[in-house]
Amino acid sequence: MNESSNDLPANSLAGTFAERLIAWQAEHGRHDLPWQNTRDAYRIWLSEIMLQQTQVATVIPYYGRFLERFPDVAALASAPQDDVMALWAGLGYYSRARNLHRCAQVVVAEHGGRFPSDPETLATLPGIGRSTAAAIAAFAYDAHAAILDGNVKRVLARVFGIEGFPGTPKIEREMWALAESLLPKSDLPAYTQGMMDLGATLCGRGKPRCGECPFDSDCVAHATGRERVLPTSKPKKVQPERYVDVLVICAHERILFERRPDSGIWGGLWSFPELTPPAGEREVDDASLRERLSAHAAALGARQGVVQSIVPLQGLTHVFTHFRLHLRPWLVTLSGASAARSGDLRHAWFDTAGIAAAGLPSPIRKIADALAAISPDDGQLSLPA
DNA sequence: TATCCGTGGGT
DNA sequence: TACCCAAGGAT
Numbered sequence: 001m002n003e004s005s006n007d008l009p010a011n012s013l014a015g016t017f018a019e020r021l022i023a024w025q026a027e028h029g030r031h032d033l034p035w036q037n038t039r040d041a042y043r044i045w046l047s048e049i050m051l052q053q054t055q056v057a058t059v060i061p062y063y064g065r066f067l068e069r070f071p072d073v074a075a076l077a078s079a080p081q082d083d084v085m086a087l088w089a090g091l092g093y094y095s096r097a098r099n100l101h102r103c104a105q106v107v108v109a110e111h112g113g114r115f116p117s118d119p120e121t122l123a124t125l126p127g128i129g130r131s132t133a134a135a136i137a138a139f140a141y142d143a144h145a146a147i148l149d150g151n152v153k154r155v156l157a158r159v160f161g162i163e164g165f166p167g168t169p170k171i172e173r174e175m176w177a178l179a180e181s182l183l184p185k186s187d188l189p190a191y192t193q194g195m196m197d198l199g200a201t202l203c204g205r206g207k208p209r210c211g212e213c214p215f216d217s218d219c220v221a222h223a224t225g226r227e228r229v230l231p232t233s234k235p236k237k238v239q240p241e242r243y244v245d246v247l248v249i250c251a252h253e254r255i256l257f258e259r260r261p262d263s264g265i266w267g268g269l270w271s272f273p274e275l276t277p278p279a280g281e282r283e284v285d286d287a288s289l290r291e292r293l294s295a296h297a298a299a300l301g302a303r304q305g306v307v308q309s310i311v312p313l314q315g316l317t318h319v320f321t322h323f324r325l326h327l328r329p330w331l332v333t334l335s336g337a338s339a340a341r342s343g344d345l346r347h348a349w350f351d352t353a354g355i356a357a358a359g360l361p362s363p364i365r366k367i368a369d370a371l372a373a374i375s376p377d378d379g380q381l382s383l384p385a
Numbered sequence: 386t387a388t389c390c391g392t393g394g395g396t
Numbered sequence: 397t398a399c400c401c402a403a404g405g406a407t
Contacts (some may be wrong), residue, residue: 051403058393059403092391095406129405149403169386196403205401206396233400265390320391321401362392 013159013218018184018191024214025194030201034063036193041115041140042073048132049100053093056200062091074113077104082359085268089359094267099127117141130176138188146179147192148172151199157231158203161220165232243326245289246272246364247297248313248371251304251334254349255371257358265320266361270348272329273300297332300347305336314370318363329367 030036033056035047046066050059066087070076076084081101088097103126107115115136116122122133130148137143146152153166156175164171184191202209210222221230249256249272257270275296294307301307313329350358355368 048403053390053402053404054392055394055402090392092393093404095390096404099405127405131404135403147403150401151403200403204395236399267390318391319398320389322389 013215017159017182017215018187020214021194021198022184022187022190025190025197028201028212029190029194029197034060039140041136043067044139045103045115045128045136046100048135049096049127050091052096052132054091058091062087073104073107073115076101077108081268085359086357087359089269090362090365094269096127098262098268102126103128115140117143119143119145135192138192142186142188144183144185144188146176146183147195148176148179149196149199151203152179152195154205154231155195155199155203158208158221158227159215159219161224161226161230163230163232165234167234240323241326242323243276243328245275245293245328245330246367247275247293247300247332248272248329248367249297249301249304249332249334251301251336251349254351255355255368256301257348257350257355259346259348266364268359269361269364270350270358271361271364272367273297273347293330293332297334301332301334304349305334308333308335313367316363316366325363327363327367331371 033047035043038044047059047063050063050066069083069087070079079101081098084097084101085094088094088100091097106125107113116125117137117140119130119133119137122128122136123130128136134143134145134147135149137145138147153175156162156178157166160178162171162174162178166172166175198213202213208222208227210216210219210227213219213222216222219227221227247256256273258273260266260269260271262268273296275293290310293310297310298307309332311331311333313331315326315328318325318327348354352372355372360368
């Protein structure tokens with residue numbers, strides 16, 4: 001079947017789309033990002049994973065630190081997961097880091113340490129979906145494969161006037177077909193980079209610079225004055241609120257941390273032990289709350305001493321994609337002569353150096369940093385700043 | 386198929 | 397301020 005027969009819009013642009021994009025990329029695209037100018041599939045793969053749902057400027061420092069610590073896939077595969085998580089901390093979407101680690105191990109164990117060259121095989125690896133597989137294959141091996149990320153969706157929606165939220169399966173199917181029909185026969189790296197560059201620079205979400213665009217005269221959205229409404233935005237809904245009390249348990253100049261389970265929010269990272277209020281009992285009285293806090297803290301820190309004081313710290317609200325989390329930290333100071341070590345593998349006492357090296361989610365890092373600023377006199381905490 | 390999964394920047 | 401959403405994938 002001829003792929004260009006039915007799925008292409010009746011648009012004269014279709015025949016020259018790739019040529020014009022490649023020419024524009026050579027002249028106006030980006031050529032000096034840290035992960036460009038290499039054919040090393042490891043480096044390309046690492047960048048693509050970090051760039052999933054994450055902007056270029058955010059990724060750059062993480063990418064450099066990561067490569068320095070893990071220069072090749074073998075180094076990453078043999079590293080402890082905790083080291084990987086610590087270098088990823090702050091970047092978000094932590095399942096990416098766990099999948100990255102697993103993927104490296106699979107590449108070493110099952111592919112001789114070399115990334116597969118075809119997109120179908122790449123897409124079977126952990127953390128690599130259809131679009132990421134196409135990007136890796138195109139950049140590293142010149143594969144004839146289409147990407148479909150946020151940039152491409154925005155460009156296609158505007159240039160070809162595609163209505164409807166691109167997150168729905170129907171629109172997404174249309175866009176995959178269109179993206180594949182537009183592929184050139186050669187120059188796949190330049191073409192793929194061009195789609196990303198156009199979407200990230202001229203054809204950005206906010207104010208598209210249509211005057212500089214190679215498709216200016218052919219863009220449906222521009223011709224109809226719909227640059228600002230295409231692509232159709234995601235239907236919004238009210239996000240739920242969650243409340244949680246966290247225990248900042250301090251004893252012997254150390255703080256107790258709890259490793260979060262792999263599944264769920266902040267999976268695999270270190271956080272403070274938490275106390276989720278019973279549903280519908282948000283407004284429990286202060287005394288009973290303190291009683292529960294104290295009991296929980298005493299149970300966790302039993303071998304470190306007895307609860308000496310409980311002091312509320314500055315709370316904060318963290319906004320996630322699908323809910324808002326209200327964090328209420330309590331500083332619990334234990335007193336006692338014990339110098340016992342931490343108990344189980346899920347818990348660990350960190351001093352300031354340990355905190356600095358640990359993989360902490362951003363809001364938890366923020367609370368920890370604020371703690372270090374508390375002087376011993378007014379905070380009853382003797383951690384050095 | 387819809388939901389879950391972070392964080393930071395832009396408007 | 398509040399909202400949108402980024403080089404998406406897994407379940």
